[in-house]
Amino acid sequence: MVGLRLIFSAILLLLAFQEATSHGDNPLSRIAIHKSTFALTDLASIKASPSVLGLTEQNSGWVTLEYSNPIPSVDDWIGVFSPANFSASTCPSENPRVYPPLLCSAPIKYQYANYSSPKYKDSGNGSLKLQLINQRSDFSFALFAGGFLNPKLVAVSNTVAFSNPNAPVYPRLAQGRTWNEMAITWTSGYGINEAEPFIEWAPEGGKRQGRGKKWKTLEIHLKEWYSYKLGHKLFNGTCIWSQQYQFRASPYPGQNSVQRVVIFGGMGKGEVDGSSEYNDFQPGSLNTTKQLIRELNNIDIVFHIGDICYANGYLSQWDQFTAQIEPIASTVPYMIASGNHERDWPGTGSFYGNMDSGENVVFWLRLCSMYLQRTGPSSAQGSLSGIFSFHRYSTDYGMFRFCVADTEHDWREGTEQYKFIENCLASVDRQKQPWLIFLAHRVLGYSSCITYAIEGSFEEPMGRESLQKLWQKYKVDIAMYGHVHNYERTCPIYQINIDDFLHIHLLISPHC
Ligand SMILES: *[C@@H]1O[C@H](CO)[C@@H](O)[C@H](O)[C@H]1NC(C)=O
Numbered sequence: 150m151v152g153l154r155l156i157f158s159a160i161l162l163l164l165a166f167q168e169a170t171s172h173g174d175n176p177l178s179r180i181a182i183h184k185s186t187f188a189l190t191d192l193a194s195i196k197a198s199p200s201v202l203g204l205t206e207q208n209s210g211w212v213t214l215e216y217s218n219p220i221p222s223v224d225d226w227i228g229v230f231s232p233a234n235f236s237a238s239t240c241p242s243e244n245p246r247v248y249p250p251l252l253c254s255a256p257i258k259y260q261y262a263n264y265s266s267p268k269y270k271d272s273g274n275g276s277l278k279l280q281l282i283n284q285r286s287d288f289s290f291a292l293f294a295g296g297f298l299n300p301k302l303v304a305v306s307n308t309v310a311f312s313n314p315n316a317p318v319y320p321r322l323a324q325g326r327t328w329n330e331m332a333i334t335w336t337s338g339y340g341i342n343e344a345e346p347f348i349e350w351a352p353e354g355g356k357r358q359g360r361g362k363k364w365k366t367l368e369i370h371l372k373e374w375y376s377y378k379l380g381h382k383l384f385n386g387t388c389i390w391s392q393q394y395q396f397r398a399s400p401y402p403g404q405n406s407v408q409r410v411v412i413f414g415g416m417g418k419g420e421v422d423g424s425s426e427y428n429d430f431q432p433g434s435l436n437t438t439k440q441l442i443r444e445l446n447n448i449d450i451v452f453h454i455g456d457i458c459y460a461n462g463y464l465s466q467w468d469q470f471t472a473q474i475e476p477i478a479s480t481v482p483y484m485i486a487s488g489n490h491e492r493d494w495p496g497t498g499s500f501y502g503n504m505d506s507g508e509n510v511v512f513w514l515r516l517c518s519m520y521l522q523r524t525g526p527s528s529a530q531g532s533l534s535g536i537f538s539f540h541r542y543s544t545d546y547g548m549f550r551f552c553v554a555d556t557e558h559d560w561r562e563g564t565e566q567y568k569f570i571e572n573c574l575a576s577v578d579r580q581k582q583p584w585l586i587f588l589a590h591r592v593l594g595y596s597s598c599i600t601y602a603i604e605g606s607f608e609e610p611m612g613r614e615s616l617q618k619l620w621q622k623y624k625v626d627i628a629m630y631g632h633v634h635n636y637e638r639t640c641p642i643y644q645i646n647i648d649d650f651l652h653i654h655l656l657i658s659p660h661c
């Protein structure tokens with residue numbers, strides 16, 4: 150008995166280590182940028198071309214860097230900075246133990262100087278291609294010696310900018326309050342006091358049909374394809390336009406047609422040019438995104454149920470993420486749920502007091518309108534109470550009713566969220582919507598993942614104890630969760646006996 154137990158816990162430890170490293174950073178993501186010093190020399194250089202991107206309205210573009218360092222080293226690296234003038238003189242010293250010169254702005258991404266120039270360490274010459282996305286500011290590139298622990302700034306490039314850095318970009322569609330509303334959120338560099346945001350849309354092939362304000366939802370009609378553009382009307386009358394995008398109207402509740410739904414959690418983002426970011430968690434997300442784009446003609450709606458981008462406090466990574474999913478989120482409703490990496494932070498009212506979000510509150514300011522228009526104040530401009538309120542919602546899509554819970558706020562009996570879940574499950578008309586789906590980020594049902602196995606709970610503690618009577622009473626068809634980066638499925642299950650459950654511990658996956 151004892152021997153068996155030992156073996157079991159040894160396996161658990163190994164798996165736990167694997168989980169930790171799968172979340173691990175690559176070496177460059179540990180750059181001690183705050184320790185950077187100046188070692189600028191005329192003998193070193195770095196040059197970026199072209200210097201203007203987006204001349205034909207693209208939201209991204211490639212630059213080529215050519216660089217040269219008289220004293221090259223194998224761990225020289227190149228950082229991408231935005232805004233281009235990353236002079237520390239504008240930053241107050243955060244820490245009296247760090248001596249000037251300071252470089253207080255972190256690079257948005259970086260790459261080793263030898264990445265596509267293996268001879269760099271001998272010749273001192275190299276070149277590199279990087280992709281930039283339009284993110285409201287200009288860029289510069291800096292060549293550093295000294296590796297990532299003692300970065301020494303050797304050369305800074307010319308500035309590169311998009312022709313209109315403020316242009317509206319990266320629309321995100323979401324189901325509105327009713328089936329025939331579509332909500333669109335986007336990013337732009339125009340403040341509300343500089344220009345009036347609006348959407349212009351038309352049935353595909355038709356004439357211009359309407360305009361609506363930002364946050365306003367579009368009224369749409371059955372089965373039609375719509376084309377739309379985002380706009381900002383400057384106060385002198387000039388309109389700034391986005392690219393043109395298309396979406397198709399959602400099916401009405403009960404509509405008997407083919408409805409294809411994709412559901413996943415914990416995707417994150419990656420850099421297509423191979424460069425690294427701080428917290429470089431999920432390079433595999435590029436493959437997932439690519440596959441979704443390839444299959445977009447066969448997808449009607451997407452649910453990304455928490456752990457969306459893993460920006461963990463690095464704001465620019467939300468731009469990176471919204472750019473990465475643009476072809477998907479601009480075409481089909483991209484519904485999100487709240488995960489630990491969006492919400493958890495001590496003292497802010499999250500159910501868990503950990504630091505998984507990296508103080509990622511900015512996330513809510515930028516992406517949460519898809520929740521707020523359902524659950525929060527009508528002005529989605531980001532009141533704090535809205536940001537910290539619950540982010541659960543229900544949405545109807547043809548033959549489906551989705552009840553999307555927020556596991557980062559309390560769901561137990563007696564809470565507001567419990568009432569919400571019961572109401573969502575109880576109010577569906579099963580004649581029209583035979584499919585009743587429960588979605589949440591953490592595993593409130595059953596998981597044999599290592600974390601839960603160690604706890605002995607095989608679920609997020611207090612999950613199914615609180616909710617299974619609701620699932621049973623209202624006959625939920627499927628419940629889906631993210632969080633544990635694993636694929637598992639169970640047979641129909643109710644009030645499982647934990648002793649029985651332990652017998653299937655071999656199901657613990659090495660990818661857990
Ligand atoms: C490039 O630099 C990295 C970091 O120093 C090193 O690990 C790698 O082996 C180098 N690659 C080549 C081709 O020299």
Ligand SMILES: *[C@@H]1O[C@H](CO)[C@@H](O)[C@H](O)[C@H]1NC(C)=O
Nearest residue numbers: 233234235236237238239240
């Ligand atoms: C960069 O910013 C600093 C501080 O605001 C300013 O003194 C400097 O002139 C700027 N440099 C350029 C090239 O704009």
Ligand SMILES: *[C@@H]1O[C@H](CO)[C@@H](O)[C@H](O)[C@H]1NC(C)=O
Nearest residue numbers: 194216217271272273274275
């Ligand atoms: C490196 O580039 C400089 C100019 O950028 C050139 O003068 C020099 O010959 C190059 N060195 C090698 C070894 O290619």
Ligand SMILES: *[C@@H]1O[C@H](CO)[C@@H](O)[C@H](O)[C@H]1NC(C)=O
Nearest residue numbers: 382383384385386387388389
């Ligand atoms: C309005 O302002 C923008 C930005 O300053 C400018 O580019 C545009 O030419 C102006 N349009 C008119 C009609 O004056």
Ligand SMILES: *[C@@H]1O[C@H](CO)[C@@H](O)[C@H](O)[C@H]1NC(C)=O
Nearest residue numbers: 419431432433434435436437
């Ligand atoms: C992405 O897909 C490619 C090709 O199938 C594969 O070689 C690569 O390992 C995948 N990347 C990740 C991070 O899974």
